Amino acid sequence: xxxxxxxxxxxxxxxxxxxxxxxxxxxxxxxxxxxxxxxxxxxxxxxxxxxxxxxxxxxxxxxxxxxxxxxxxxxxxxxxxxxxxxxxxxxxxxxxxxxxxxxxxxxxxxxxxxxxxxxxxxxxxxxxxxxxxxxxxxxxxxxxxxxxxxxxxxxxxxxxxxxxxxxxxxxxxxxxxxxxxxxxxxxxxxxxxxxxxxxxxxxxxxxxxxxxxxxxxxxxxxxxxxxxxxxxxxxxxx
Amino acid sequence: xxxxxxxxxxxxxxxxxxxxxxxxxxxxxxxxxxxxxxxxxxxxxxxxxxxxxxxxxxxxxxxxxxxxxxxxxxxxxxxxxxxxxxxxxxxxxxxxxxxxxxxxxxxxxxxxxxxxxxxxxxxxxxxxxxxxxxxxxxxxxxxxxxxxxxxxxxxxxxxxxxxxxxxxxxxxxxxxxxxxxxxxxxxxxxxxxxxxxxxxxxxxxxxxxxxxxxxxxxxxxxxxxxxxxxxxxxxxxxxxxxxxxxxxxxxxxxxxxxxxxxxxxxxxxxxxxxxxxxxxxxxxxxx
Amino acid sequence: xxxxxxxxxxxxxxxxxxxxxxxxxxxxxxxxxxxxxxxxxxxxxxxxxxxxxxxxxxxxxxxxxxxxxxxxxxxxxxxxxxxxxxxxxxxxxxxxxxxxxxxxxxxxxxxxxxxxxxxxxxxxxxxxxxxxxxxxxxxxxxxxxxxxxxxxxxxxxxxxxxxxxxxxxxxxxxxxxxxxxxxxxxxxxxxxxxxxxxxxxxxxxxxxxxxxxxxxxxxxxxxxxxxxxxxxxxxxxxxxxxxxxxxxxxxxxxxxxxxxxxxxxxxxxxxxxxxxxxxxxxxxxxxxxxxxxxxxxxxxxxx
Numbered sequence: 055x056x057x058x059x060x061x062x063x064x065x066x067x068x069x070x071x072x073x074x075x076x077x078x079x080x081x082x083x084x085x086x087x088x089x090x091x092x093x094x095x096x097x098x099x100x101x102x103x104x105x106x107x108x109x110x111x112x113x114x115x116x117x118x119x120x121x122x123x124x125x126x127x128x129x130x131x132x133x134x135x136x137x138x139x140x141x142x143x144x145x146x147x148x149x150x151x152x153x154x155x156x157x158x159x160x161x162x163x164x165x166x167x168x169x170x171x172x173x174x175x176x177x178x179x180x181x182x183x184x185x186x187x188x189x190x191x192x193x194x195x196x197x198x199x200x201x202x203x204x205x206x207x208x209x210x211x212x213x214x215x216x217x218x219x220x221x222x223x224x225x226x227x228x229x230x231x232x233x234x235x236x237x238x239x240x241x242x243x244x245x246x247x248x249x250x251x252x253x254x255x256x257x258x259x260x261x262x263x264x265x266x267x268x269x270x271x272x273x274x275x276x277x278x279x280x281x282x283x284x285x286x287x288x289x290x291x292x
Numbered sequence: 293x294x295x296x297x298x299x300x301x302x303x304x305x306x307x308x309x310x311x312x313x314x315x316x317x318x319x320x321x322x323x324x325x326x327x328x329x330x331x332x333x334x335x336x337x338x339x340x341x342x343x344x345x346x347x348x349x350x351x352x353x354x355x356x357x358x359x360x361x362x363x364x365x366x367x368x369x370x371x372x373x374x375x376x377x378x379x380x381x382x383x384x385x386x387x388x389x390x391x392x393x394x395x396x397x398x399x400x401x402x403x404x405x406x407x408x409x410x411x412x413x414x415x416x417x418x419x420x421x422x423x424x425x426x427x428x429x430x431x432x433x434x435x436x437x438x439x440x441x442x443x444x445x446x447x448x449x450x451x452x453x454x455x456x457x458x459x460x461x462x463x464x465x466x467x468x469x470x471x472x473x474x475x476x477x478x479x480x481x482x483x484x485x486x487x488x489x490x491x492x493x494x495x496x497x498x499x500x501x502x503x504x505x506x507x508x509x510x511x512x513x514x515x516x517x518x519x520x521x522x523x524x525x526x527x528x529x530x531x532x533x534x535x536x537x538x539x540x541x542x543x544x545x546x547x548x549x550x551x552x553x554x555x556x557x558x559x560x561x562x563x564x565x566x567x568x569x570x571x572x573x574x575x576x577x578x579x
Numbered sequence: 580x581x582x583x584x585x586x587x588x589x590x591x592x593x594x595x596x597x598x599x600x601x602x603x604x605x606x607x608x609x610x611x612x613x614x615x616x617x618x619x620x621x622x623x624x625x626x627x628x629x630x631x632x633x634x635x636x637x638x639x640x641x642x643x644x645x646x647x648x649x650x651x652x653x654x655x656x657x658x659x660x661x662x663x664x665x666x667x668x669x670x671x672x673x674x675x676x677x678x679x680x681x682x683x684x685x686x687x688x689x690x691x692x693x694x695x696x697x698x699x700x701x702x703x704x705x706x707x708x709x710x711x712x713x714x715x716x717x718x719x720x721x722x723x724x725x726x727x728x729x730x731x732x733x734x735x736x737x738x739x740x741x742x743x744x745x746x747x748x749x750x751x752x753x754x755x756x757x758x759x760x761x762x763x764x765x766x767x768x769x770x771x772x773x774x775x776x777x778x779x780x781x782x783x784x785x786x787x788x789x790x791x792x793x794x795x796x797x798x799x800x801x802x803x804x805x806x807x808x809x810x811x812x813x814x815x816x817x818x819x820x821x822x823x824x825x826x827x828x829x830x831x832x833x834x835x836x837x838x839x840x841x842x843x844x845x846x847x848x849x850x851x852x853x854x855x856x857x858x859x860x861x862x863x864x865x866x867x868x869x870x871x872x873x874x875x876x877x878x879x880x881x882x
Contacts, residue, residue: 154459
């Protein structure tokens with residue numbers, strides 16, 4: 055069973071100093087699924103991803119990845135295990151080129167062995183990046199930076215990809231393209247967790263979804279279960 | 293105007309030495325936003341270590357570099373990893389004050405261990421010159437300083453531009469949060485950067501010891517030189533560091549020529565203050 | 580309680596031995612210097628590594644005026660303070676454009692430059708130093724009271740300053756970075772005033788110190804050691820509190836009496852303790868106490 059359960063969170067509580075950001079979070083993601091986490095600003099979605107990635111440590115509760123406990127690991131250690139986070143706001147390295155950014159993605163010793171192959175895959179997935187490979191990352195458009203951020207995360211050869219608000223600030227047609235890429239990535243076997251404010255888009259792409267409000271999971275189910283009324287009610291805390 | 297060309301040549305060569313004195317300070321400030329106030333003192337520490345090896349093993353100071361380089365790298369790594377990493381954060385005061393504390397500790401340690409007497413690593417090299425025309429002779433030592441400085445700076449630049457660790461250091465300085473997501477252990481990366489910086493300080497220290505006399509309290513004067521080079525030449529630019537070194541050295545040598553040897557340091561300070569007032573980002577620096 | 584302490588301090592010459600007078604005089608001197616450093620670093624966000632510029636200038640003004648021109652010693656002391664203010668004004672043209680670290684090193688550079696200058700200046704007899712020659716005989720008691728005035732006065736000055744509009748602005752700025760952005764010029768001017776005020780008090784205090792010392796030399800007067808001691812005192816006592824420097828100065832004077840013979844060791848220990856304190860309790864003794872117990876003996880806050 056653990057081999058099928060990519061991520062399991064049990065009663066996870068996360069604090070920022072004294073602020074209780076995540077309350078008793080329990081959820082699970084199966085291998086190969088695309089799971090959406092939706093909620094308004096401040097509902098704790100990004101905190102959730104940061105906790106999984108290791109940027110934050112839970113004060114209590116357990117996070118396991120394919121059966122292995124990862125709560126409390128540092129970010130560079132979770133990357134080595136196969137979890138990659140595409141951070142909110144993209145956060146590409148502005149003073150490095152596209153190529154160098156991607157190279158940074160394969161920093162871990164394991165990934166470094168297949169750098170060239172990974173690069174070829176990324177360039178195949180995102181041809182635009184290949185065109186701009188020698189350009190400084192801060193000269194790219196928003197959509198291109200998003201592709202770069204995703205590509206960079208993929209360079210570490212993850213089995214699970216965490217995407218934090220990848221549609222933020224992008225034009226609808228660009229978002230459509232990005233989500234197509236997400237679909238392709240998922241077909242290649244990656245488990246994906248999508249955190250979004252854009253409900254429609256992320257529900258369309260997902261197998262299952264969780265709705266969060268003020269640091270708690272308030273609703274869960276498949277997109278069919280989650281009708282518009284139910285989601286709106288949960289989203290706004292009605 | 294006799295000797296003016298000689299002074300200018302000396303100034304240019306000395307500038308190379310000043311550049312390597314500064315490069316460690318500049319690098320670490322660019323990466324971790326930390327001004328290592330102990331930079332000069334660690335240089336002098338390296339000079340003392342070299343002296344110790346020279347007197348006990350009878351080898352030439354240049355050979356001691358092989359030991360100094362790894363030792364100073366380790367010193368820098370440990371310093372950053374276990375002390376300075378703890379105070380890195382939003383506020384600027386704690387790292388500055390901790391570095392200040394380290395500077396005082398190193399200085400007084402050297403004072404106690406090595407006595408306040410003047411020391412030097414000078415050898416026959418210091419006196420050798422080779423003539424280049426009727427009025428001009430190149431001091432061999434200055435030339436060696438310049439060449440080693442150039443090699444070290446180019447090597448460091450290459451490392452930062454072209455290796456995984458080097459790019460990792462640059463990435464971690466741009467965005468530590470994102471760097472961690474790449475699998476970069478930022479604690480380690482910062483420590484490596486400091487290790488490199490102190491390593492260059494070590495090389496600079498040995499060269500300085502070979503070129504001038506030094507005392508336990510010589511550190512701060514080289515810190516100020518390093519700072520001056522960075523201010524004049526601009527932060528974040530290897531070329532800038534070199535240019536800054538040249539300008540500062542020239543200012544000092546020409547100052548000594550026109551105003552007297554006691555005013556050598558003062559002229560350097562004045563040029564530095566002027567640049568600070570007029571163009572704070574330095575001549576080649578990015579605003 | 581505070582009043583009792585002040586009275587006690589003020590009456591030392593009456594009940595105290597020669598040694599006690601010396602001890603408390605040094606305490607007052609270091610207290611004044613520490614209060615000023617704290618005013619800059621703890622309240623104005625200005626880390627000065629160059630207070631020794633004003634120490635040296637204040638001391639030399641007194642020396643020159645008394646030795647060469649026979650001017651009354653106390654007038655000399657005040658003029659030393661004024662000279663320091665002028666120096667600070669000049670320095671500010673350069674270093675007030677600089678941020679944080681650059682500012683700190685800028686102050687250090689000025690001090691080093693002054694050291695070199697005075698060491699090479701025939702007028703002040705180069706590095707050999709000058710004597711301070713009071714025109715009339717001064718008793719230890721007089722000197723003590725002068726020190727007492729600056730010591731107690733510095734505490735009162737900082738207290739009053741922080742309760743003024745200037746001070747409130749500074750404290751608001753200290754507690755919230757964004758505020759400082761919007762207040763712009765006002766903050767700049769407040770910092771400048773603090774810098775000038777601290778220069779004056781430091782210069783005057785140094786003048787009194789050198790009246791006591793009778794002899795001044797560049798390499799000691801303009802030495803970074805002054806800053807080391809100030810940093811130590813304020814960090815350990817508690818940066819950003821008014822009581823901190825009081826405690827810090829006391830600790831320092833006590834320690835220095837014990838370590839009097841071992842100069843380098845003492846500096847080493849000071850540096851080491853300061854580092855440990857920064858790592859473990861960055862707010863110093865008083866600061867940590869204030870945080871844990873929630874009280875302030877000398878609170879400049881109005882509520």
